[in-house]
Amino acid sequence: SVAGQQFKHAFRVLRPADRSPLIQPMLATPGHSSYPAGHAAQSHLLKDVLVNLLGIGAASERYGQLDRLADRIAENRIVAGLHYPIDNKEGKFLGEELAKFFVAQSAVANSPLAWLWKQARNET
Known part of the structure; x- marks a missing residue:
């Protein structure tokens, strides 16, 4: 995500393999910084958007499945050796905060996001 990349460029945290030759990642190491974790941000953003669009309650099994x-x-x-635990913690936080923003913006009358949100709801 663009937001995640902005933070990665600002913090410039080296990836684990860049700190020690003893770490051999299972996947190719991306060329950008480690913190915050983009996959954590994106997966939690998507989880929270789906929860909102589908009207899934936090106590439901479906919510638990999406969260897990x-x-x-x-x-x-x-x-895989690409991130540290703190990268995921803050990536999750970023994703959840972005989801809150998008959900709030979807409620603004006549906004492009409100129209898009309505179309997405109609497809569910």
């Missing part, structure tokens, strides 16, 4: 899936997507990037 978003966490697993992020965790796999740590296991």
Whole structure:
């Protein structure tokens, strides 16, 4: 996401493999910084948008499934040697905050996002 890249460029946190030759990532290491984790931000943003669009309650099993899936997507990037746990924590926070922003903007009458949100709801 554009927001995540802005933070990555500002903080410039080296990836684990850039700090130690003993770390051998399972995947190709992206050329940008580690913090915050973009996959964590994107997966939690998508989870929260889907929860809102589909009207899924936080106590429901579907919510739990989506939340666990978003966490697993992020965790796999740590296991692969691409991120630190703090990257995921803050990436998740970023994604959840962006979702709140988009949900709030979708309620603004006559906004392009409100129109798009309505179209998405009609498809669910």
